[in-house]
Amino acid sequence: MTGGAHTGMPLPAQRGARLLRKRSLNLSGHRTSVALEPEFWRALHLIAQKRGLTLAGLVGRIDAARPPDRPLASALRVEALREWMPALPEIAGTDREDQLG
Numbered sequence: 839m840t841g842g843a844h845t846g847m848p849l850p851a852q853r854g855a856r857l858l859r860k861r862s863l864n865l866s867g868h869r870t871s872v873a874l875e876p877e878f879w880r881a882l883h884l885i886a887q888k889r890g891l892t893l894a895g896l897v898g899r900i901d902a903a904r905p906p907d908r909p910l911a912s913a914l915r916v917e918a919l920r921e922w923m924p925a926l927p928e929i930a931g932t933d934r935e936d937q938l939g
Contacts, residue, residue: 863894865901872897872911881918 858873874882886896897914904913
């Protein structure tokens, strides 16, 4: 098989989708599903525990504080990074734009 023939292997996008874990949460009386990588779910569980919250309580607070144009999954990832970045001294004191340029 050549020239892009299907090999039975998942495409990169399919592999990425399988890496996500979907959780259903009740936020402000509405059932919401969020898909994140398992590593982010673990980080969020630890943050919730550290703050004395349930996971749903933490997600609810992040949801209420996020800008309206930011998807909830993105806001959760950013919160996890903000919480854990101080533990990474090589990037904690640098501006994000400096890292990208």
